[in-house]
Amino acid sequence: MEEWTVKVEQSDNKKEKPDTEQLEFGRSFTDHMFVMDYSEPVGWHDARIVPYQPLTIEPSAMAFHYGQSVFEGMKAYHAQNGDIQLFRPDKNLARLNHSNDRLCIPPIDEEFVLKAIKQLVYMDKEWIPKAEGTSLYIRPFIISTEPYLGVAPSHHYKLIVILSPVGAYYKEGINPxxxxxxxxxxxxxxxxxxxxxxxxxxxxxxxxxxxxxxxxxxxxxxxxxxxxxxxxxxxxxxxxxxxxxxxxxxxxxxxxxxxxxxxxxxxxxxxxxxxxxxxxxxxxxxxxxxxxxxxxxxxxxxxxxxxxxxxxxxxxxxxxxxxxxxxxxxxxxxxxxxxxxxYGKVEDPFGWIVKVKEAAPVK
Amino acid sequence: MEEWTVKVEQSDNKKEKPDTEQLEFGRSFTDHMFVMDYSEPVGWHDARIVPYQPLTIEPSAMAFHYGQSVFEGMKAYHAQNGDIQLFRPDKNLARLNHSNDRLCIPPIDEEFVLKAIKQLVYMDKEWIPKAEGTSLYIRPFIISTEPYLGVAPSHHYKLIVILSPVGAYYKEGINPxxxxxxxxxxxxxxxxxxxxxxxxxxxxxxxxxxxxxxxxxxxxxxxxxxxxxxxxxxxxxxxxxxxxxxxxxxxxxxxxxxxxxxxxxxxxxxxxxxxxxxxxxxxxxxxxxxxxxxxxxxxxxxxxxxxxxxxxxxxxxxxxxxxxxxxxxxxxxxxxxxxxxxYGKVEDPFGWIVKVKEAAPVK
Missing domain, CATH: 3.20.10.10 (D-amino Acid Aminotransferase, subunit A, domain 2)
Incomplete structure (x- = not known):
């Protein structure tokens, strides 16, 4: 990837945010998503934040047939002091590359994708719920998109990151x-x-x-x-x-x-x-x-x-x-x-927390 | 499914057929495809043959995340006497339901789907190549489409059947x-x-x-x-x-x-x-x-x-x-x-061949 820039297309049709009390896991999604394409011989390219929208994808796209898909799951937390916090996101992106390797998917630049995720989270920060135990779930995933039915690694992929505000896992206390x-x-x-x-x-x-x-x-x-x-x-x-x-x-x-x-x-x-x-x-x-x-x-x-x-x-x-x-x-x-x-209530002696702050656009 | 009818929307933009000599496996697709949706509590519904086209699908669709997808592969052959022949397609559809069961996908009506496949193949019969060893590959597949990130069986699916003319597997004789x-x-x-x-x-x-x-x-x-x-x-x-x-x-x-x-x-x-x-x-x-x-x-x-x-x-x-x-x-x-x-060159004592003929639309 020659050009480490994330193009941004702002959504001009902001959605209504769900009621924090009614939040389920993984049902509603924010205003934007991050997308990056892979094709050979270019590699990963065209990194962009765009309005959250359906994908247009060939019925012969390999992801539908041969299961070449990997994903990660992490969260952005609204800390007590108002900070936006991620928890060990570098680990998730390292694991994504480990999964990529197992499924013959080309590796991503972990540092770049983390920067892009931070930019995306910051753009949609109003979607991070503030109630006890709530958070913004971050779902990066990669799918094979080559329109080809041969059983072989795809030559085309999409990395997509979507965000979903999620409710507290333990609404009624922790019950074994x-x-x-x-x-x-x-x-x-x-x-x-x-x-x-x-x-x-x-x-x-x-x-x-x-x-x-x-x-x-x-x-x-x-x-x-x-x-x-x-x-x-x-x-x-x-x-x-x-x-x-x-x-x-x-x-x-x-x-x-x-x-x-x-x-x-x-x-x-x-x-x-x-x-x-x-x-x-x-x-x-x-x-x-x-x-x-x-x-x-x-x-x-x-x-x-x-x-x-x-x-x-x-x-x-x-x-x-x-x-x-x-x-x-x-x-x-x-x-x-x-x-x-x-949630920033307890000191982090491990260096696990990564703050999401306004920053110059990712380059 | 109340209404066992396949709606048909003819493509008014017929594609050029690939050169039979150059045919690869699974690279080109015919003018039409069969689609049927599943949702609860309706079940499978809206069976239709439509122009071959990209799918519009949510980035949160479960198929992209939790791999709930199954498929089949079979072929239509252009027989020596001009007949269009399928080889034991009932077995493929029975196996599709077996795969469905393993992945918690609701079963399809095998007989109905076979009829729909025959109707689709007949519509696109000009795409069945005639040269020695060539055929029309038939790919039925089912994907989970519910826009939900919970790890659970989807409540929405699509069954799609696409067709691809394929070249001879052994172009230069059978080499071990x-x-x-x-x-x-x-x-x-x-x-x-x-x-x-x-x-x-x-x-x-x-x-x-x-x-x-x-x-x-x-x-x-x-x-x-x-x-x-x-x-x-x-x-x-x-x-x-x-x-x-x-x-x-x-x-x-x-x-x-x-x-x-x-x-x-x-x-x-x-x-x-x-x-x-x-x-x-x-x-x-x-x-x-x-x-x-x-x-x-x-x-x-x-x-x-x-x-x-x-x-x-x-x-x-x-x-x-x-x-x-x-x-x-x-x-x-x-x-x-x-x-x-x-290819209809040898007698079939097993009853394996199923002919594809013009018929009244599937009901």
Whole structure:
């Protein structure tokens, strides 16, 4: 890309903002979006902020047929002092490139795209809701657009960033959820795409979710695809357990997504001198810890919920009750600190916060 | 769907047809396409044939984010006697519904969609090329279109059928290909989506293909995702081996696509009283058969190539040479008979051919 400039076309038809009280996740979108095209041999080009609008795209575009699509999810927070804050956005863009590599999508310039995202967020800053727990969800995604039905990497792509004001994840306080351990369906396997953030991973997870949803569970706990013994993720989150004073999370093994909240939790626990380890952990071990009275906490981690405590796990006809269905002390402290940092209520000793300020247009 | 009618809007801007000699796969498309929408609670509705045109679709449409997309591939052949022939299209539509089920997409009415496809093919029949080995590729696909970023099955879909005239797969005669056995990347695993025809499966296959392509191989041979021992597929085809007089293909195990050419090959071999078995087969067994001089043939099967003979397999530093790099007798007989049936040169004792004729509009 020769010209590191973002062209801006202002929307002259500003939409009405949704009622903050009624905000759902991912239903309404702001006035603008960022778009950049890729074609060969030019590379990424024509970076632009334009009014939010439908795409015009060929029915033969490869994204519709061969699933070459990757995405990221992060948030802009309205801080207590009025600042606009992002949380470790560099990590998201690094992961986007990791996903790109797995799906043969050409890499983006992470620094440039971050600048463009900041410019976009600043332009639509009136859309960042201010109520407790609300935020502006940022969704960068890349789709293959070449009008061609051959099974091969596309030669044309679009990177698009859209923004959506979202309500508080925990409107009625944090209530631990009931989870079913999945023994039939598999999310991912080593050598597959589990560690990339690609559309196909989410499509393949829907069925299991549908099945357990009907049985009254919020999510599934995914086991490894090889032996169906070892714990991988929960729903679309990473998962942690506190066993006999130590916090344990499955080690990244090639099929687990490298979550940014996961990484932040590990760093924070180390900072607090709370023992934490990334290792393989089986359901058998977890169940034994429960029987021994050593399973103290269980929680998922992700951008949407930050921390999502697990109150009950159903596994092969057995039930595991965690901390009497209450959020645990470590989970609570992690949630309060992490969201405190995000909303500027708590000091950030990690250097995770990136401020969005008015700046000269990206060059 | 209350009203089983296909509305027709004729294109008044007919495109120039590509030169038959220059035809590539999946690059040019005909004058019309079939579209049908799904929304709740209406179900599938508004079936229509319209001029081939770009889609207008929200950037938040779920297909771009969570990979809820499935497809099929089949062909219309211009038979020797001038008939237009389809090959087992009912199987494709049944498999489309199987894929739908895996990805939580509502089922289509297979009979109705087949009628609509026939009507579309008949309308664009001038696009079916007539030269040896050419055909009209038919691509039905379904995408999720709800403008929503929640990870859940979409409430809105589009089924689209597009048509593409395609050249002969074997322009310069059938030359067996060199295949690399894939030991790192995995196409699918039991409990995943391998047996569904979903975009994500193809996206995940690109990287391995790219790696071996640089080493001079045409495709990869996929092993099972659990033990990386057992043979599953070759490239985007099913795979067969003739070992000591018996034709063997991996049994459908939950991670292998149930190919229609695969099924037809099995039926045809049975009809000819050639021993055929569907079972688990390991690379170890295959290599031993090769050392013992019993590996007589190897070939892939799929809609595009029909039969694609394998001349060489590279596995863990070892080379397996098959039939001195020539197509084997069984592969040749299968190819000639199968394509003979498709082009109406050979009698069809199986009832596989479905004729496309002018008919009253679908009701």
């Amino acid at each position: 959820v009931k989870i079913a351990v999945e023994n039939h369906y598999v999310r991912a396997v080593k050598g597959g795409t589990g560690e990339a953030k690609t559309g196909g991973n989410y499509a393949s997870s829907l069925k299991a979710q549908e099945v357990v949803g009907k049985q009254g569970y919020s999510q599934v706990l995914w086991l490894d695809g090889v032996e169906k013994k070892y714990i991988e993720e929960v729903g679309s989150m990473n998962v942690f357990f506190k066993i006999n004073g130590e916090v344990v999370t499955p080690a990244l093994n090639g099929s687990i997504l490298s979550g940014i909240t996961r990484d932040s939790v590990i760093e924070m626990l180390k900072y607090w001198d709370i023992p934490v380890s990334e290792r393989r952990i089986s359901m058998e071990e977890l169940y034994q810890a429960y029987l021994d009275g050593q399973l103290e906490e269980a929680f998922g981690t992700g951008t949407a919920a930050v921390i999502s405590p697990i109150g009950e796990l159903a596994w092969e006809g057995k039930k595991i009750h965690v901390n009497e269905g209450e959020i645990g002390n470590v989970a609570k402290r992690l949630y309060d600190t992490m969201s405190g940092i995000q | 290909v060199k295949i690399a056995v894939e030991n790192h990347y995995v196409r699918a695993v039991k409990g995943g989506t391998g047996e569904a025809k979903t975009g994500g499966n193809y996206a995940s296959s690109l990287k391995a293909q790219e790696v071996v392509g640089k080493q001079g191989y045409s495709q990869v041979l996929w092993l099972d995702g659990v033990e990386k021992k057992y043979i599953e597929e070759v490239g985007s085809m099913n795979v067969f081996f003739k070992i000591n007089g018996e034709v063997v293909t991996p049994a459908l195990n939950g991670s292998i696509l149930s190919g229609i050419t695969r099924d037809s090959v099995i039926e045809m071999l049975k009809y000819w009283d050639i021993p055929v078995s569907e079972r688990r087969i390991s690379m170890e067994e295959l290599y031993q058969a090769y050392l013992d001089g019993q590996l007589e043939e190897a070939f892939g099967t799929g809609t595009a190539a029909v039969i694609s003979p394998i001349g060489e397999l590279a596995w863990e530093g070892k080379k397996i040479h098959v039939n001195e790099g020539e197509i084997g007798n069984v592969a040749k007989r299968l190819y000639d008979t199968m394509s003979g049936i498709q």
